[in-house]
Amino acid sequence: MTLTVEERAKVLVEALPYIKRFHGQVVVIKVGGNAIDHARDETLLDVVLLRYVGMHPVLVHGGGPEITAMSERLGLKSEFKDGLRITDDKTMEVVKMVLTGKVGPDLVASIHKLGGQAVGMSGEDGPTIIAEPLDKTMGFVGRVTQVNKEPITALLGRGYIPVIASIGLGYDGHAYNINADTVAAEIAVALSAAKVILLTDVAGVLGVDGAVVPVLSKADAQRRIEIGQVTGGMIPKLQACLRALDGVPLAHIVDGRTKHALLLELFTEAGIGTMVTP
Numbered sequence: 001m002t003l004t005v006e007e008r009a010k011v012l013v014e015a016l017p018y019i020k021r022f023h024g025q026v027v028v029i030k031v032g033g034n035a036i037d038h039a040r041d042e043t044l045l046d047v048v049l050l051r052y053v054g055m056h057p058v059l060v061h062g063g064g065p066e067i068t069a070m071s072e073r074l075g076l077k078s079e080f081k082d083g084l085r086i087t088d089d090k091t092m093e094v095v096k097m098v099l100t101g102k103v104g105p106d107l108v109a110s111i112h113k114l115g116g117q118a119v120g121m122s123g124e125d126g127p128t129i130i131a132e133p134l135d136k137t138m139g140f141v142g143r144v145t146q147v148n149k150e151p152i153t154a155l156l157g158r159g160y161i162p163v164i165a166s167i168g169l170g171y172d173g174h175a176y177n178i179n180a181d182t183v184a185a186e187i188a189v190a191l192s193a194a195k196v197i198l199l200t201d202v203a204g205v206l207g208v209d210g211a212v213v214p215v216l217s218k219a220d221a222q223r224r225i226e227i228g229q230v231t232g233g234m235i236p237k238l239q240a241c242l243r244a245l246d247g248v249p250l251a252h253i254v255d256g257r258t259k260h261a262l263l264l265e266l267f268t269e270a271g272i273g274t275m276v277t278p
Helices: 006-021 031-036 040-052 066-073 089-112 150-157 180-190 218-226 236-242 263-266
Strands: 026-031 056-061 119-120 127-132 140-145 161-165 167-170 175-177 195-200 215-217 250-255 274-277
Touching: 006 263, 026 040, 026 180, 031 119, 040 089, 040 161, 040 263, 056 089, 056 150, 056 180, 066 089, 089 119, 089 161, 089 167, 089 175, 119 150, 119 250, 127 175, 140 167, 140 180, 140 215, 161 195, 180 195, 180 236, 195 236, 195 263, 218 236, 218 274, 236 250, 236 274, 250 263
Parallel strands: 026 056, 026 195, 056 161, 119 161, 127 167, 195 250, 215 274
Antiparallel strands: 127 140, 167 175, 250 274
């Protein structure tokens, strides 16, 4: 469909109040995995545009499919519990190799190609993310205990887009694999972000009728987890949203397979996906 000149102008005018509202604000965006593979360039182009209109995007990435694929190539079996990857020593080596050696650098290179400026890092750098074991039965899966925001704010102050791998440094000096949604929430709270947006490979949180739930209160989201209505990988996403609401006004679970999902969520009245509110 081709828009007329007037229709294009209307789109820009509709976006103006949101551009004004979020100018100078931090927006934390979780990318990676199956979600971004469907609309990679459009998503990263959105991120670059956000920076040029005066917002401060921070990207947090995982890389589940890539880690699984590399593990299989190395003869390692991938096991999960409640949507989280059980991580032994060898798997942790794969996680670091994939996230900091491939996924992160690829995202940074793509942002540069699209006209932005980005710097890749992991939670070990700084260190930015301090972690402790989440559950001894899960190996080196971590829980965030502290976020040191100075390395991130230093990059933002220089005009860069931080691209952060979801790895933390333990008090024991060991690297920990942390769910990227969880890391995004913790960083959003530490930076007093205006929003945290989790890009996923489903349309949003689904109700019992299979339709997307456009708005969820904090209490309703918690209830859906407790009664088992939300399962698998959506559990850590909703839990991340609940954590983010401790310091962030709004949290969103958005279908990253939709082209320009970030712009649709941030700059249109209707938005897309599921918004979790206090």
